[in-house]
Amino acid sequence: xxxxxxxxxxxxxxxxxxxxxxxxxxxxxxxxxxxxxxxxxxxxxxxxxxxxxxxxxxxxxxxxxxxxxxxxxxxxxxxxxxxxxxxxxxxxx
Numbered sequence: 001x002x003x004x005x006x007x008x009x010x011x012x013x014x015x016x017x018x019x020x021x022x023x024x025x026x027x028x029x030x031x032x033x034x035x036x037x038x039x040x041x042x043x044x045x046x047x048x049x050x051x052x053x054x055x056x057x058x059x060x061x062x063x064x065x066x067x068x069x070x071x072x073x074x075x076x077x078x079x080x081x082x083x084x085x086x087x088x089x090x091x092x093x
Contacts, residue, residue: 013089021082021090022075035069045086054085 016024028040042055062070062077070078082088 013083013087015089015091017091018076018079021079021088025070025075025078035071037069041070057081058085 025036025044028044029036030040030043038055038059041058042052045054058078058081059068059070061081062074064074064077065071079090083090
């Protein structure tokens with residue numbers, strides 16, 4: 001699913017607020033358990049094998065309690081990863 005209704009920056013990255021990023025990320029919570037699994041994160045990213053690698057890396061970088069999921073309290077940990085690997089620029093207002 002593409003990130004819709006976002007502005008594009010000069011460098012082509014999608015620009016959104018942290019709240020917009022959280023709402024977008026939650027659209028991938030397929031089982032509606034309030035957590036993002038590696039598989040759900042992979043669905044947020046286009047591509048083949050590189051997507052699986054990015055999904056694993058994204059979970060590792062954001063999952064502070066090591067349970068294999070990104071929960072509400074850990075979404076802020078995912079921001080740096082998203083900016084680096086998902087072509088997103090997060091505005092912190």
